[in-house]
Amino acid sequence: MNLDVLTYLFVGLSFALYIGIAIWARAGSTREFYIAGGGVHPVANGMATAADWMSAASFISLAGIVSFSGYDASGYLMGWTGGYVMLAMLLAPYLRKFGKFTVPDFIGDRYYSSTARTLAVICVIFISFTYIAGQMRGTGIVFSRFLHVDIESGILIGMVIVFFYAVMGGMKGITYTQVAQYCILIFAYTVPAVFLIMQVTGHILPQTGLGATVQSSVNPIWEGRPVLFVLDEVIRDLGFHEYTSGSKTTIDMFFITVALMAGTAGLPHVIVRFFTVPKVKDARSSAGWALMFIAILYLTVPAVGAVGRLNLINTINGEEGQGTDYQHMPLWFKNWEQSGLIAWNDRNGDGLVQYAAGDAFVGGKPILTDHLGDLGQRLTSNPVIDTESSLGFDLNRQPYANEVFVDRDIMVLANPEIAQLPDWVIALVAAGAVAAALSTASGLLLVISTAISHDLLKKTLLPEINEKQELLAARMASVAAICIAGYFGLNPPGYVAATVALAFGLAAASFFPVIVMGIFSTRMNKEGAIAGMMVGLLSTMAYIVYFKFMDGAPEDLFLGISPEGFGGVGMLLNFVAAFTVSSLTKAPPEHVQAMIKNIRIPREANKAQSH
Structure with a gap:
């Protein structure tokens, strides 16, 4: 079977599995819709x-960041993994014992305020829709290449699939669907990674591959040299910043890492997961299992990113670095050109495809441009920084300007094709990427619908509605959320990981401080929580809008902190505002203070005290 048939088969079978699980696990009550009935096994x-x-x-974008940013991508790796550890150890058990399965519900009860609850619902909507834009874009990218449709059509297909198992099954359907999706995505990520690292270094474990040496079969010039050394030399010779040294400032790296860590610990769609198990002990256990399952992929990402960059350069520029005749470019390059996610602009008219530092097209990203660059747009040449190459590149032959646009989000998906792996591996990656995008999209949609039906309607606006009406409202909210999510997927504020990083920044700036102080400070009151959330959310939103949608100049950055990292600043502003306001206003009622003290005491200690 050819690649197209295999892709349709793998993706089609996975869709059938997801929909089948959704029908089998259809939610029949609000408890099943919101928290899967609270009876999920910790491993599942x-x-x-x-x-x-x-x-x-x-799945899609992180290895792309590692490929193109090198050391600068370490903030994403440390932030996302460290944040999950902090959530599992610091917050999850207390939130589980508190008994409120949504963040707005926790904030509304802890801060004894419907205003605080409503503000939390608004924060959930902002965070979730920003996050979901990245998932929908990821789905569109996969379908645009492997199902031969445009990105817009791919997003619509993804919306339809999510509709079935999110609207019908609720959390119960989503939970068991996500178990299947994890199995598919982790297999789809690790199998190609093993092939890739073996092909380049001869090692079988991707986690140790970066310390190995390159084989002669990849490029005789690179034979026997460590992977990272070769990568440093090659990309420096092409005008890029060295792979193992960072281009970002220390303060920007720090705040990106902090924003991602705190944002992970404040993400509403992850927090609700700790309520789908029967007991607090099971919540801790499931957090440990999740960390192990997450580590399998995250320890593999650096090797996938680094080896992918080497293969990309070697394929496009050829073994001697002078470029490849377009007529002899491999099929993968021309296939991805059709999606508009890679493009060639023959700026010097020599017919060779040459990849180096700099923009190949004015304005950056081309959309389905002609490969000869008929836009009539040419840039000034971008000569390499170091023309003394120890790897055999004859870079003095001509000014070496970039002629290739590469969307970093294609790296994981294109890696198997670039490395000429079997078609079944390529199809498997496509199915895994779709599973990764749709699994998170469904969780986010559920959070949005729950915030609207449970926290806004049932708890605030229409407390008299019955369970059947609340369940109907949740499903209607899911449908509306899917439609809005599709729009944001068609118009995202950046590549997938950057868009998701913005959502984490919003979570860090709005939720993390009020959750932490709500658990560990009996003095924190409703006035402080409301002030903190407003200051954190508005400051971070304003910063993102200015630099992502209003083309803010780089020199206007506050202390050089990028929009992806400003959530850390917003978080600090939230802490300061909340602490200041709560100090100047009256303390919470006695019963609230007693409740906070109680959730920090283990159940066994509570039992002992009662006796």
């Missing part, structure tokens, strides 16, 4: 949590 919940948390950003 760990898999579902890992799938929910490892979105298209982890």
Whole structure:
């Protein structure tokens, strides 16, 4: 069978599995719709949590960041993994014991305020829709290449699939669907990674591959040299910043890492996972399982990214680095050109495809441009920084300007094709990428619908509605959320991981401080929580809008902190505002203070005290 048939088969079978599970696990009550009835086994919940948390950003885009940013990508790796550990150890058990399965519900009861609850619902909507834009874009990218449709059509297909198992099954259907999705996505990620690292270094474990040496079969010039050394030399010779040294400032790296860590610990769609198991002990256990399942992928990402960059350069520029005749470019390059996610602009008219630092097209990203660059747009040449290459590149032959646009989100998907792996591996990656995107999208949609039906309608606006009406409202909210999510997927504010990073920044700036202080401070009151959330959310939103949608100049950045990292600043502003306001206003009622003290005491200690 050819690649197209295999892709349709793998993706089609996975869709049939997801829809079948949704029908089997159809939610019949609000408890099943919101928290899967609270009876999920810790191992299954760990898999579902890992799938929910490892979105298209982890599967598709993270290795792309590692490929193109090198050391600068370490903030994403440390932030996302460290944040999950902090959530599992610091917050999850207390939130589980508190007994409120949504963040707005926790905030509304802890801060004894419907205003605080409503503000939390608004925060959930902002965070979730920003996050879901990245998932929908990831789905569109996969379908645009492997199902030969445009990105817009791919997003619509993804919306239809999510509709079935999110609207019908609720959390019950989503949980068991995500167990299947985790199995598919982790197999689809690790199998190609093993092939790739073996092909380049001869090692079987991707986790140790970066310390190995390159084989002669890849490029005789690179034979016997460590992978990272070769990568440093090659990309420096092409005008890029060295792979193992960072281009970002220390303060920007720090705040990106902090924003991602705190954002992970404040993500509403992850927190709700700790309520789908029967007991607090099971919540801790499922967190440990989830961390193990997450680590399998995250320890593999650096090797996938680094080896993918080497293969990309070697394929496009050829063994001697002078470029490849377009007529002899491999099929993968021309296939991805059709999606508009890679493009060639023959700026010097020599017919050779040459990849180096700099923009190949004015304005950056081309959309289905002609490969000869008929836009009539040419840039000034971008000569390499170091023309003394120890790897055999004759870079003095001509000014070496970039002629290739590469969307970083294609790296994981294109890697198997670039390395000429078997078609079944390529089809498997496509199915895994779709699983990663749709698993998180479904979790986010459920959070949005729950926030609207349970926290806004049932708890605030229409407390008299019955369970059947609340369940109907949840499903209607899911449908509306899917439609809005599709729009944001068609118009995302950046590549997948950057878009997701913005959502984490919003979560860090709005939720993390009020959750932490709500658990560990009896003095924190409703006035402080409301002030903190407003300051954190508005400051971070304003910063993102200015630099992502209003073309803010780089020199206007606050202390050089990028929009992806400003959530850390917003978080600090939230802490300061909340602490200041709560100090100047009256303390919470006695019963609230007693409740907070109680959730920090283990159940066994409570029992002992009662006796």
